[in-house]
Amino acid sequence: MTLKRKIAINVSIAFSILFGLAATYIYISFSNFRKEEFKDRLTEKALTTAKLLLEVKEIDNTILKLIDQNTINKLYNEKTLVFDGQYKLVYQSLDDSKIKYTKDDLVRLNNEKSFYKVNGDQELLGIYLPFENTDYYVLISAQDKYGYSKMQYLLYSLIITYIISITLVWLLTYFFIKKLLQPLDEFQKTITTISANALNIHLVENQSHDEINLLTKAFNQMLNRLEFSFNTQKEFTSNASHELYTPLTRISLQLENLMNAGNHPPETEQYLKNINNDVHQMADLINSLLLLAKLNQDEIGKKLETLRVDDLVFDAYSQMQRNFPDFTMHFELEDNEAVDNAFEIHGFKSLLQIVIVNLLKNAYLYSEDKKATVLIQQPDASTTLVTVKNSGKTLTAEEQHKLFQPFARGENSANIHGSGLGLRIVKRILDFHGAEIQYTADGKTNQFQIVFSA
Known part of the structure; x- marks a missing residue:
């Protein structure tokens, strides 16, 4: 994952959490506010009804019920009950609503003087009211239809706002972070072009102090x-x-x-x-x-040549014959009719000539019969294989691990003069051409295989 995405994701997650906590706090706060407001309305309505019933002598139950029924601030599904000190019902409002209560609620009201609880959609408030040496208990129940409607509207608004805000934050954060870190992208592109032969390439500096x-x-x-x-x-x-x-x-x-x-x-x-x-x-x-x-310093500025691998092998063989007349080579060529421009590669002839000569020289020096077998294959249009084999003592696993290191020499080179740099040079030249070389040992056969990829 890129740094831009990490920063954008972390910032967006942090904002999402903070906004989610803020939205949750707003919703819970409004829920508590609705509850307290509705409780105050129930209290006000209960006290008003009780005072009209107890203090105004001219109002009987029938008139009070009519007043209660036609009041402007009537609550939804409201029901009011008034009990005397003996828990006897002395008044109930004129409606079909029912209050779920028990005698234990009245006893609790006598002890606690007030209580508030929720029964499903109904919210019940109990109030203890002493009047002229007589205890009265008022129970009032109603539904806060409008309060819950506002809460539902607030919930939907918060959810929609949260989704839209989070989406915008994620997109805008990624956009601004990408723009802010654009110099790092240019930094990375320039660095990839720098090598040991192109150290004169420098990054573009500006006047900022970031x-x-x-x-x-x-x-x-x-x-x-x-x-x-x-x-x-x-x-x-x-x-x-x-x-x-x-x-x-x-x-x-x-x-x-x-x-x-x-x-x-x-x-x-x-x-x-x-x-x-x-x-x-x-x-x-x-x-x-x-x-x-x-190696790199002299060849880097030159243009790659189109070369045939078999020509390189025969030129190397001719050079080996001049230096080692007793050297022999068995040559095999596996042609692939489906491939055009067979056995052609791109590179520098002088350098690749050194590679082939070094491998043939190794095969000659470390073989038992002064002979090398060279096989050229082209399995597809983009791959050319050059395999050099010789019979002789093979390398151990530890020696194979150090094979292409400078001055590395195995046990089979004890009586053979050499610098230990030949295969290192081969590896450097092939790396320079984007090719690979592999060593394998099978019984008493040493095998080097070069893989040229287009």
Whole structure:
């Protein structure tokens, strides 16, 4: 999940919770207000009826019922009962409504002086009223039809407002967060184009003082330091390799001239050959280091070529034949008639030539019969496979894990001269071309497979 979505979701959830709590508080507060207001209306109506009955002598029950029935502020389904101190009914309003009560309610009223309870849709209020040394108990019941109607309207309004508000908040929050963090998207796009060969690309800075611009400035400063370090390292490697390679070349020429002069004892001849081999090994090591240092730097600006893999293999074989005349190669080609432009890949010929030569050289040096088997396949239009096999001692699991690391050498290379950089160079070149290489061992067969993807 992206940072924009996380922020938008968290803000929206926080607002949803706060708005939900506020809406709940409003609804509960209005519910309590309705209850207290209706209770006050019941109290006022009960006291008015009782005072007319007890204090105005000219009003009898019949007249009071008529007044009660035609009052302007009559409550919905209202019913009023008045009892004397003996719990005897002395008055009831003229209507068909009924009050659900028991004698225990009157006893409770005598003890508590008032009570209020809800029976279904009816709300019942009891009041104790002393008058001229006589106790009276008034029970009044009614339905708050309009109050509940207002509460229902408020509930629907809050729900609709909540849904609309939350939807708008989610959309607007995501929109504004996306706009606010747009510099981070540009930051990410620019970073993906930066590599060891493109450290001169810098992020666009502005005049604002926000955290994103400060991060941009810090990142550009880091790129400057990295570019300086990389250039210094490459320059040192290139110069050092060149300065070391030149005297080694001179030493090698002098040794060859000395050996060609002849008239040396056999023991001296062998020493000279060993020294010459060591010099060549050191020269190969320096050349490998130089190639690793300059690989991307020299080739990055060039245009990829369209190459045939089989041509690369035969060119590499010709080079191997010049250096190792006893080397033989068994070549197999599995053609796929459904694929146009068969066995064509895109890359740099000079670099891919190094890959094939290194694999053939490994097959020659580490095989029992000085022979390599090369198989080229193209299962589909976007994939080309190059497999190089040789018979010989295979690598252990631990050695396979370190196979493409610099200076890695297995037990099967104990008596073979080498720098341990060949496969590292192969891996670097293939990574540069977006290709993959895999090693597998089957019995006494070593197999390297290169996968070129279009």
